[in-house]
Amino acid sequence: MAALTMNPKAEMVERFLDFAARGDKEKVTSMISNSSFLINQSGEKGWTALMLAARNGHFEVVKTLLAKGCDTSPVNKSEQTAYDIARFWGHKHIATLLCRGQDGDPHRVLPDMHSDGENLYFNHEFLDRLSERRTDSTWLAAKQRAPDTVFLLFYSLNPLVTSEPLKEDGRGDCSYQLSRLRRPSVEPLLGHPNTTLIFLGVEKPRTCAPNTAMDDGEDDGLTAWFALSTEEDPTELVKFPDPQCAFLQAPMPGLLKLSDNEAGVVAQARAVLAWHSRYSFCPTCGSGTRVDDGGHKRTCLREGCRSLRGIHNTCYPRVDPVAIMLVIHPEGNQCLLGRKKVFPAGMFSCLAGFIEPGETVEEGVRREVWEESGVRVGPVRYVTSQPWPMPSSLMIGCHAVALTTAINVDENEIEEARWFTRQQVIDATVKAKHAVFSLPPRQAIAHYLIKHWIGMQANL
Ligand SMILES: NC(=O)C1=CN([C@@H]2O[C@H](COP(=O)(O)OP(=O)(O)OC[C@H]3O[C@@H](n4cnc5c(N)ncnc54)[C@H](O)[C@@H]3O)[C@@H](O)[C@H]2O)C=CC1
Numbered sequence: 001m002a003a004l005t006m007n008p009k010a011e012m013v014e015r016f017l018d019f020a021a022r023g024d025k026e027k028v029t030s031m032i033s034n035s036s037f038l039i040n041q042s043g044e045k046g047w048t049a050l051m052l053a054a055r056n057g058h059f060e061v062v063k064t065l066l067a068k069g070c071d072t073s074p075v076n077k078s079e080q081t082a083y084d085i086a087r088f089w090g091h092k093h094i095a096t097l098l099c100r101g102q103d104g105d106p107h108r109v110l111p112d113m114h115s116d117g118e119n120l121y122f123n124h125e126f127l128d129r130l131s132e133r134r135t136d137s138t139w140l141a142a143k144q145r146a147p148d149t150v151f152l153l154f155y156s157l158n159p160l161v162t163s164e165p166l167k168e169d170g171r172g173d174c175s176y177q178l179s180r181l182r183r184p185s186v187e188p189l190l191g192h193p194n195t196t197l198i199f200l201g202v203e204k205p206r207t208c209a210p211n212t213a214m215d216d217g218e219d220d221g222l223t224a225w226f227a228l229s230t231e232e233d234p235t236e237l238v239k240f241p242d243p244q245c246a247f248l249q250a251p252m253p254g255l256l257k258l259s260d261n262e263a264g265v266v267a268q269a270r271a272v273l274a275w276h277s278r279y280s281f282c283p284t285c286g287s288g289t290r291v292d293d294g295g296h297k298r299t300c301l302r303e304g305c306r307s308l309r310g311i312h313n314t315c316y317p318r319v320d321p322v323a324i325m326l327v328i329h330p331e332g333n334q335c336l337l338g339r340k341k342v343f344p345a346g347m348f349s350c351l352a353g354f355i356e357p358g359e360t361v362e363e364g365v366r367r368e369v370w371e372e373s374g375v376r377v378g379p380v381r382y383v384t385s386q387p388w389p390m391p392s393s394l395m396i397g398c399h400a401v402a403l404t405t406a407i408n409v410d411e412n413e414i415e416e417a418r419w420f421t422r423q424q425v426i427d428a429t430v431k432a433k434h435a436v437f438s439l440p441p442r443q444a445i446a447h448y449l450i451k452h453w454i455g456m457q458a459n460l
Pocket residue numbers: 320322324349350351352353354368388390393395413440444445446447
């Protein structure tokens with residue numbers, strides 16, 4: 001076979017990667033000492049020394065590379081980090097080491113709990129909610145007058161957007177931007193009887209101490225965001241900043257096409273606004289209510305109403321907990337996915353269902369899986385969560401292990417449920433032509449739970 005000609009630098013990289021792959025700690029150490037540039041170099045299919053050592057279970061080499069300041073974030077051509085690779089190949093001690101990060105990283109304390117689910121769509125806390133200000137009506141009124149305050153407008157729970165993606169933090173598939181209106185544009189709607197105004201928070205980071213009192217006219221430098229909602233077409237009343245603005249026609253799929261920061265704001269705003277639109281009257285006595293706490297509370301107007309005594313959760317925005325689970329075959333090599341009739345052709349997803357009163361998350365998982373697929377589930381492990389503002393669910397994502405494998409679907413809810421092999425799932429994630437099914441979109445926690453199981457960088 002003819003020898004490949006390589007330049008000396010490429011040859012050195014290849015040798016270095018080879019030592020890492022074989023677990024030769026001495027050679028890895030001496031090569032980095034002489035040529036520090038080697039540490040984050042990658043070779044075939046984007047594999048770095050850290051990935052190769054993680055793949056082959058070379059704990060000491062991984063430790064050495066980390067001590068020398070190796071970057072843990074690069075991904076190979078299959079979108080896996082070194083951490084994903086260590087998990088995928090079952091080297092738990094290396095995965096723990098890799099997710100531990102720097103000394104100050106709090107994951108050190110609970111290494112097994114590490115998941116990057118905080119980066120999920122709808123999970124970005126772009127605003128500081130500043131809840132301590134919700135009862136400060138003077139501050140709220142001043143913020144509503146401030147020239148830099150942002151107002152987001154919703155009509156029937158659909159936000160006003162422009163069809164231009166945000167450049168600063170968008171992913172490739174973000175195609176809408178929330179219209180950030182200023183006071184003069186929304187003036188006619190403020191105080192209108194059919195509109196609801198809620199205080200969402202201020203832009204992070206805080207630029208002054210949270211409880212600094214603000215005298216009249218004095219600015220604390222915080223940019224406040226409000227959501228303004230109406231059930232009547234506001235087109236005549238509002239001055240749109242540009243002709244491209246339009247309300248989303250339907251929540252899906254439009255709400256999945258925002259930048260990650262704006263999706264986080266919508267997750268908060270839409271759920272609170274949906275609660276206002278459904279709870280206009282007191283659920284205890286049917287009387288009218290007043291909006292308090294910057295839109296985060298409704299108080300009954302009838303003196304003597306039971307809801308005014310003690311704490312009534314009906315006075316506060318509601319959240320519905322939903323368990324969503326990837327059920328794993330008892331042998332560990334297959335997972336159970338189902339499809340509803342409304343899913344796009346070929347798509348399968350995790351089973352899910354509302355948690356019932358008096359139920360733990362674990363019991364909710366076992367009951368929903370039994371009802372929907374006839375499969376019995378044993379151990380359940382929490383993975384991560386995601387607000388899902390359609391209208392106000394909190395998705396509680398779990399992995400669960402099946403005790404039985406025979407499938408018997410509840411045809412009222414699920415059209416089909418099937419066991420898929422790990423390889424079939426991997427094929428679906430890399431969109432191979434021969435994939436036998438397609439995954440839910442990356443914005444859904446179901447997508448995350450599936451990729452997390454096969455040890456892939458879930459957000460890519
Ligand atoms: N982000 C994601 O990846 C996914 C999100 N979801 C969300 O989870 C939610 C629940 O999943 P499903 O399979 O529909 O639940 P499910 O399996 O409990 O069945 C839904 C039925 O449960 C009843 N129900 C019980 N409590 C309810 C409540 N608080 N609100 C409304 N209906 C209630 C209704 O009859 C409803 O038709 C869905 O609304 C969906 O938006 C579901 C799957 C994936």
